[in-house]
Amino acid sequence: MTSNNKFYSIIVGLAVLAYLATALVDNQYYFFAGFAILQLMIMALAWNILGGYVGYVNFGSAAFFGLGAYAAIFVMEYFKADLFTQIITAGCFSAIVGLATGALTLRLRGVYFAIATLALLVVSETLILNWDYVGGAAGAYILPKRNPTVLGLLIVGKENALFGNYKELLFFVLCIFGLVTIVICRLIERSKFGRGLEALRDNEQAAESMGVPTLRLKLIATTISASIMGFTGGVFPYYMTFIDPISAFNLDISVNALAMPLIGGTATWLGPVLGAVVLGTLQQIATVTISSEINLLIVGLFLVGFVIFAPDGFLGLIKKFRNRGD
Amino acid sequence: MNALVTGILLGGFYAALAIGLSIAFGLLDIVNIAHPAFIILGAFVAFIFNSQFGLDPILVSVIFAPVFFLIGVLIYKVYYASFEKTGAEALRGLAFFFGVMFIIEVLLIIYFGVDFQMVQADYIDFKLTFGGGVDLPFRMLVPFVIAMIMTLGLQYFSSKTFFGKAMQAVAQDPVALRLMAIDPARIKRIAFGISLATCSIAGALFVIVMPIEPSIGRLYIGIVFAIVVLGGLGSQTGTLIGAMLLGLVESLITTFFGPSWSPAVAFGALILVLAFKPTGILGRVGDTRG
Amino acid sequence: MTVLEVNKLTKKFGGFTALSDINLEVKPGERLGLIGPNGSGKTTLINCVSGTIRDYQGEVVFNGENLNNLVAHKRARRGISRSFQIPKPFSSMTVKQNLLIPLEYAVTAEQLDGLTIEEHADKIMEDLELKDKSDDLTGGLTQIEMRKLELARAMALKPQLLISDEAMAGLSSSEVDDILKILIALNEATKITIVMIEHIMRAVMSFSERVVCLDAGKVIANSTPNEVIKNPAVEKAYLGE
Numbered sequence: 001m002t003s004n005n006k007f008y009s010i011i012v013g014l015a016v017l018a019y020l021a022t023a024l025v026d027n028q029y030y031f032f033a034g035f036a037i038l039q040l041m042i043m044a045l046a047w048n049i050l051g052g053y054v055g056y057v058n059f060g061s062a063a064f065f066g067l068g069a070y071a072a073i074f075v076m077e078y079f080k081a082d083l084f085t086q087i088i089t090a091g092c093f094s095a096i097v098g099l100a101t102g103a104l105t106l107r108l109r110g111v112y113f114a115i116a117t118l119a120l121l122v123v124s125e126t127l128i129l130n131w132d133y134v135g136g137a138a139g140a141y142i143l144p145k146r147n148p149t150v151l152g153l154l155i156v157g158k159e160n161a162l163f164g165n166y167k168e169l170l171f172f173v174l175c176i177f178g179l180v181t182i183v184i185c186r187l188i189e190r191s192k193f194g195r196g197l198e199a200l201r202d203n204e205q206a207a208e209s210m211g212v213p214t215l216r217l218k219l220i221a222t223t224i225s226a227s228i229m230g231f232t233g234g235v236f237p238y239y240m241t242f243i244d245p246i247s248a249f250n251l252d253i254s255v256n257a258l259a260m261p262l263i264g265g266t267a268t269w270l271g272p273v274l275g276a277v278v279l280g281t282l283q284q285i286a287t288v289t290i291s292s293e294i295n296l297l298i299v300g301l302f303l304v305g306f307v308i309f310a311p312d313g314f315l316g317l318i319k320k321f322r323n324r325g326d
Numbered sequence: 327m328n329a330l331v332t333g334i335l336l337g338g339f340y341a342a343l344a345i346g347l348s349i350a351f352g353l354l355d356i357v358n359i360a361h362p363a364f365i366i367l368g369a370f371v372a373f374i375f376n377s378q379f380g381l382d383p384i385l386v387s388v389i390f391a392p393v394f395f396l397i398g399v400l401i402y403k404v405y406y407a408s409f410e411k412t413g414a415e416a417l418r419g420l421a422f423f424f425g426v427m428f429i430i431e432v433l434l435i436i437y438f439g440v441d442f443q444m445v446q447a448d449y450i451d452f453k454l455t456f457g458g459g460v461d462l463p464f465r466m467l468v469p470f471v472i473a474m475i476m477t478l479g480l481q482y483f484s485s486k487t488f489f490g491k492a493m494q495a496v497a498q499d500p501v502a503l504r505l506m507a508i509d510p511a512r513i514k515r516i517a518f519g520i521s522l523a524t525c526s527i528a529g530a531l532f533v534i535v536m537p538i539e540p541s542i543g544r545l546y547i548g549i550v551f552a553i554v555v556l557g558g559l560g561s562q563t564g565t566l567i568g569a570m571l572l573g574l575v576e577s578l579i580t581t582f583f584g585p586s587w588s589p590a591v592a593f594g595a596l597i598l599v600l601a602f603k604p605t606g607i608l609g610r611v612g613d614t615r616g
Numbered sequence: 617m618t619v620l621e622v623n624k625l626t627k628k629f630g631g632f633t634a635l636s637d638i639n640l641e642v643k644p645g646e647r648l649g650l651i652g653p654n655g656s657g658k659t660t661l662i663n664c665v666s667g668t669i670r671d672y673q674g675e676v677v678f679n680g681e682n683l684n685n686l687v688a689h690k691r692a693r694r695g696i697s698r699s700f701q702i703p704k705p706f707s708s709m710t711v712k713q714n715l716l717i718p719l720e721y722a723v724t725a726e727q728l729d730g731l732t733i734e735e736h737a738d739k740i741m742e743d744l745e746l747k748d749k750s751d752d753l754t755g756g757l758t759q760i761e762m763r764k765l766e767l768a769r770a771m772a773l774k775p776q777l778l779i780s781d782e783a784m785a786g787l788s789s790s791e792v793d794d795i796l797k798i799l800i801a802l803n804e805a806t807k808i809t810i811v812m813i814e815h816i817m818r819a820v821m822s823f824s825e826r827v828v829c830l831d832a833g834k835v836i837a838n839s840t841p842n843e844v845i846k847n848p849a850v851e852k853a854y855l856g857e
Contacts, residue, residue: 051417055416055417057416057417057420057421059359059424101597104597104600104601105597105600105601108600110416110417111357111416111420112555112600114357114359114420115357115359115547115548115551115596115600116596116597116600118359118547118548119548119551119552119593119594119596119597120593120597122544122545122548122589122590122593123589123590123593123594123597125589126586126587126589126590126593127590129586130586130587192720192721195713195716195717195720196717196720196721198706198708198709199706199709199717201708202705202706202707202708202709203704203705203706203707205668205700205704206700206704206705206706206769207706207717208668208687208688208689208692209666209667209668209688209689209692209697209698210689210692210717210718210721210722210769210772210773211689211692211693211717211718211721211722211723211773212689212717212721213687213689213721214689215687251428251541251544255424255425255428258421258424259421259425262418262421266417267708293432293435293436294436296428296432297429297432297433297436299428300425300426300428300429300432301425301429303421303424303425303428304422304425304426304429307408307409307418307419307421307422307425308404308408308422311412311418
């Protein structure tokens with residue numbers, strides 16, 4: 001079997017496994033924890049498309065996430081849109097914002113892009129706080145439709161439905177989306193586009209003079225990254241059934257999105273996945289056993305520790321360990 | 327009229343917040359995202375000594391400035407060895423300061439909780455009232471005066487003393503410094519120490535102006551960077567002008583649209599500045615493009 | 617008939633005039649040397665030609681086409697290639713992968729002439745004697761190998777005009793001869809135009825058919841190597857008063 005076939009078999013296998021889990025596992029805590037870790041993983045993968053492959057730091061992951069969430073709320077309020085439409089809108093809206101931010105600042109040095117993304121986070125939070133139509137500072141509640149159907153199939157219900165409840169459905173949706181994101185990242189790494197990004201990360205001026213359209217590649221990468229964050233945000237309000245600006249634009253989201261790849265390793269998609277799964281699990285345990293402040297402290301300390309002492313993350317450490325074994 | 331006075335006072339306060347960053351970011355090219363977090367740390371130090379022993383917050387901050395200086399020297403040592411020397415400052419160096427900011431916040435939350443805290447001093451509730459409805463609250467005036475002393479003092483220092491001149495040169499011409507047998511890393515270490523020392527004092531001013539909570543610093547990241555970029559990177563005069571400008575705009579917006587819009591002002595200004603005038607109002611050539 | 621034409625090119629940095637009113641013509645297949653003391657504007661000139669700097673006055677014309685509105689990567693695709701004074705390799709890639717970037721991004725199917733880009737990369741590495749370093753990361757290369765990689769990558773763009781910016785700085789005398797031999801062979805085999813910026817006089821004089829000397833942003837000499845070397849203005853520019 002080629003490595004490609006093997007990879008895609010595993011992806012399909014995991015998707016099937018995720019569906020079986022929703023049918024067989026009863027304890028709802030596992031879906032809660034799983035959802036949290038998946039969300040971390042997808043945000044980390046999305047951050048890494050720009051941070052890892054191109055070397056541009058995005059501090060505003062929470063802005064793209066939160067704007068996605070609120071775009072979903074808006075179409076739900078205004079058009080009474082269904083879940084699927086909401087998620088698509090979320091992704092598209094964040095993609096547009098990402099493209100605009102990039103177009104304004106990606107001509108400048110990378111640090112200015114970083115600072116601008118942070119600025120974007122505060123501006124979007126302020127806008128939403130002051131916009132009462134989507135709930136303003138008080139937040140908004142989401143009432144999921146009862147017994148939704150697609151093509152005559154009952155999606156969520158107590159009996160004869162695909163999923164027992166909404167949490168399981170959304171867990172599955174996020175699972176599929178996570179797997180798709182992994183596939184996207186892997187495709188980028190192996191494409192002409194990905195090689196161009198790598199060249200521009202190594203040396204932007206040299207890449208440009210070797211025919212690589214650096215600005216366009218940066219803009220495409222930013223747009224893809226922002227849209228994935230937007231999709232993830234679009235699922236979030238439905239899952240929580242309540243949303244307010246404080247939680248949707250929380251800086252913790254930005255910190256996690258950046259910390260997971262830097263801890264796991266930024267070179268390939270495997271780094272963010274490893275970082276998110278290991279650290280996400282650790283965070284879940286710390287939150288349950290100690291406190292949620294401690295889990296944030298853990299992320300901060302890991303982040304600083306890794307960037308100083310293990311700049312290539314878990315992936316780098318594994319490689320070093322293997323080389324020593326030879 | 328009152329809005330203008332408030333704007334100028336606010337601008338002075340903002341200058342105190344940004345002046346240290348104009349050294350770190352403007353002159354040394356160190357993107358210290360954690361700068362406002364250090365200011366809040368300074369504010370909490372002032373708060374502890376004020377609430378425990380009734381000491382004046384500004385006095386406390388001056389006493390603690392050398393401690394912050396040492397922290398700065400230490401941080402620069404780590405930063406230099408781990409990132410600057412290996413050319414990794416663009417990605418990992420940024421992430422490093424982001425992590426430092428986060429750690430400071432979380433530690434403060436664990437220790438103090440998320441409630442707002444404030445300090446006591448005789449002059450805080452004092453207010454001068456003039457005709458025409460113009461107020462001069464001491465809560466703003468005292469920080470304004472201290473901020474001016476600090477800003478003008480630093481400007482004098484960097485334009486008149488030998489070390490100050492070396493600090494200016496380290497950004498533009500490190501080779502020339504080396505030829506004069508001055509170690510640029512040493513200059514940068516001390517300069518970054520000074521940058522952090524200003525955080526101690528700015529922190530005390532902060533807690534006089536308004537109540538603090540551990541993560542309030544985040545709201546000021548945009549403001550301080552906007553001011554430094556507006557001011558043209560590393561010019562103390564430019565920083566002061568940028569700060570005044572932002573203070574005035576914010577004060578006017580607050581008067582006409584309400585205070586809930588004020589965070590958007592600084593950040594909106596920053597995005598606009600970056601998009602259309604990245605060389606700042608006073609202009610310095612060829613720095614922002616890369 | 618010219619391949620490159622620079623007309624009235626002026627570039628200021630703030631108050632400092634780096635280039636003032638430069639006129640220059642380069643003929644197809646020519647080997648041109650560009651000399652001048654440090655800070656005379658040589659690198660600024662090629663930055664303007666290659667599009668790294670675009671806010672200049674005057675015009676840069678390549679094969680009859682005005683390039684002023686084209687960004688650097690588009691100029692590269694037209695066939696202007698450069699090496700960097702301080703080597704700028706893609707450091708996370710192997711030597712071969714470095715060459716594949718221009719081959720993938722700038723070279724047309726026509727130019728590939730039925731060969732794969734891998735085959736082209738292999739051929740260039742053979743020409744520059746880098747074959748056995750093909751799969752090495754750039755971090756482990758020696759000074760001369762790094763210079764060769766810089767040239768190889770510039771060649772992989774399949775340029776009509778190659779600008780080599782101090783490709784021999786820091787090399788030993790025999791290594792300089794090595795690079796010279798390679799460049800002359802390239803020029804004779806492919807009829808490619810080469811502009812060489814160089815401080816090593818021996819190299820630039822033996823390589824060039826014509827030499828242009830810049831001083832303080834102006835052209836002060838433009839003729840055969842022998843005449844330029846005897847030109848008193850050139851001597852003055854290098855030695856001072």
